[in-house]
Amino acid sequence: xxxxxxxxxxxxxxxxxxxxxxxxxxxxxxxxxxxxxxxxxxxxxxxxxxxxxxxxxxxxxxxxxxxxxxxxxxxxxxxxxxxxxxxxxxxx
Amino acid sequence: xxxxxxxxxxxxxxxxxxxxxxxxxxxxxxxxxxxxxxxxxxxxxxxxxxxxxxxxxxxxxxxxxxxxxxxxxxxxxxxxxxxxxxxxxxxx
Numbered sequence: 522x523x524x525x526x527x528x529x530x531x532x533x534x535x536x537x538x539x540x541x542x543x544x545x546x547x548x549x550x551x552x553x554x555x556x557x558x559x560x561x562x563x564x565x566x567x568x569x570x571x572x573x574x575x576x577x578x579x580x581x582x583x584x585x586x587x588x589x590x591x592x593x594x595x596x597x598x599x600x601x602x603x604x605x606x607x608x609x610x611x612x613x
Numbered sequence: 614x615x616x617x618x619x620x621x622x623x624x625x626x627x628x629x630x631x632x633x634x635x636x637x638x639x640x641x642x643x644x645x646x647x648x649x650x651x652x653x654x655x656x657x658x659x660x661x662x663x664x665x666x667x668x669x670x671x672x673x674x675x676x677x678x679x680x681x682x683x684x685x686x687x688x689x690x691x692x693x694x695x696x697x698x699x700x701x702x703x704x705x
Binding site for chain 2: 528530531532534554555556557558572575576579581582583584585586587588589590591592594595598599600601602603604605606
């Protein structure tokens with residue numbers, strides 16, 4: 522089964538559902554990369570299983586979710602900024 | 614110049630910077646797909662120009678930003694949930 526990098530981003534208003542989505546992503550071994558964004562490596566069947574679980578969590582509630590499989594070539598072309606919160610003292 | 618779909622997601626605490634990032638994405642013709650997520654078609658030079666502008670907006674402030682070019686094959690495999698807020702009356 523081919524494994525593939527997957528990115529997952531969501532906008533979910535309901536705190537309970539949003540937290541369950543994050544927990545479910547972690548259960549599938551995905552890593553949190555933003556507040557409402559995860560990524561990791563998943564086989565296609567696991568990816569589809571995860572999407573079904575997340576759909577069922579959101580059910581008919583308002584929300585958006587994007588699951589995006591991304592090939593190695595595109596991963597190499599990604600650009601990223603990751604800056605943790607600076608302490609006030611460090612900013613002088 | 615090859616054009617390519619690009620996805621852009623960010624976590625930025627500072628409201629002013631976050632708003633400027635959204636405005637800059639719109640200036641480049643990207644469409645808002647989530648609260649802090651845009652996508653659209655950009656040639657490589659425009660994509661790099663946009664990334665430089667966004668980097669300069671964030672400067673040394675805390676924040677995360679991911680710019681992800683995604684090929685047509687992967688776009689076809691994306692899965693998405695888009696549910697607008699339901700009115701209370703509609704939920705019975």
